[in-house]
Amino acid sequence: MTAAAPDHHDRPSPDTGGPVYLYAVTAARHHEDAAGATGDAGVTDAVGVADAPVRAVTAGEVTALVSSVDPRHLEMVGQRPQEAELAWLEHVARTHNAVVESAFRETTVLPMRIATVHPTEESVREFLRKSSDAILAELARLDGLVEVGVKAYRSTPPAPTEPATAPPAAPTRPESPGRAYLEARRAQRRARADADRDAATLVRAVRDAAVPHAVDQRAHRLQTGELADGPGENIANDAWLVRRDALLALHAAVTACADPAAGRHVEVTGPWAPYSFVRPVAADAG
Amino acid sequence: MPDEPLPDDVAPRQVALIDLLDRLLANGAVLTGDLVLSIADVDLVHIDLRAVIRSIEPDHPAPW
Structure with a gap:
């Protein structure tokens, strides 16, 4: 479903400027990662869809976990043989859950729906800024709950x-x-x-x-x-x-x-x- | 599985795909609402994977 996992040397640069896949939103963790004004350096160890590294995108009080996604992977949806589609679905579902879980082990998370994609990282930041209050309220509601x-x-x-x-x-x-x-x-x-x-x-x-x-x-x-x-x-x-x-x-x-x-x-x-x-x-x- | 205490950490156990799909496809997560991303004339903000599954298995109900 995807090319072999890239080794660490040719991992794609954090923001390719293209579409990004959203996994989850959490409260920003200012204390732990001194990522500077943008907060974007808070890369997790998690591996995202199609083996892309997962990174944190922060705006104000909230952080989204995202990874760059190759539009070609998405274009192929619905156009491959059954088995390939199911394998892809399983890959995306398990990857999505793994990223959500990795964040959930440490903090309260709002899992995004599967296959939520924003056109650019900037549009994620815009979403975070606009939705900040609602996100924080929802995080507070779900705090301590599983x-x-x-x-x-x-x-x-x-x-x-x-x-x-x-x-x-x-x-x-x-x-x-x-x-x-x-x-x-x-x-x-x-x-x-x-x-x-x-x-x-x-x-x-x-x-x-x-x-x-x-x-x-x-x-x-x-x-x-x-x-x-x-x-x-x-x-x-x-x-x-x-x-x-x-x-x-x-x-x-x-x-x-x-x-x-x-x-x-x-x-x-x-x-x-x-x-x-x-x-x-x-x-x-x- | 039923009689074991719940693990604090779900990761070591492979979760069943069907349970995952119940959560990931049916409901749950945050929708962004106001974005439309179109690549190759396909709206991709949220890809309806359930529809994908339906299209792959026209003669059968979704496999979960």
Whole structure:
């Protein structure tokens, strides 16, 4: 997807003047990096999209983590074979997260949406200047909070799928295939209703367990498709915003709802930067 | 995974791509709102990767 990683000698100069990819915004760290008036020398160790070095762009009280991005990489989006697109998407997603994580380990961050690109570094600075108040307010709101993913699964229910596997009780008269069919359908429906009720109960239990430990919650869409490889059918895919010191309590509470032998599974992911809870930060009017 | 305590540092564990995409594509991050970058007549301020995925898999739902 990209040329071999450049070695340190031919790393591109920090600002190529072209488009830059934004990963996250944080409060400016004046004390730590004496980067001078522009604050742009605060380069992190993180490696960005297509192996470009990540650098900090600061304006006033806020800092953006960016890297130069080759327009050609972006132009190719949607024009390559499937596998190349998916590989590129995975590369960008993992790189994006790695940069966000590297900042999140040290400070509160506002993760940017994936593939947010500004035409120039100067336009990033302009965005920071205009949005400074909103960014700082959002950073203050999310200070000390992390996101935890909590997913519930139900193992594939053993409900009959073939109407032919008839109901065990009350054998119908052989001369009444129509009735046998209806009985089978009814049993199937009952089994499915039981399974659905069981799933709903688990989802409710997990959410009830999480609530006392959390500040906020978002439900992501249920995971299906070829990338979903959980232990059964995904029945809840929630993100919880929690205080760092409540992490373990939340983890213990939700996993206590699991009963794998009964087909009830709970998976916890994270802690994540608060991706699911960042509110859009529009540029201020003035 | 479910029974282990949460690591303080997520980095050592490879996160599942599907969980990442839930966060990166669905919502979450900051939108800049007022920028339009056009390269080769394609607006690139925010590339809709979900649309990309849809276009790659016209006959299937998105793979996550």
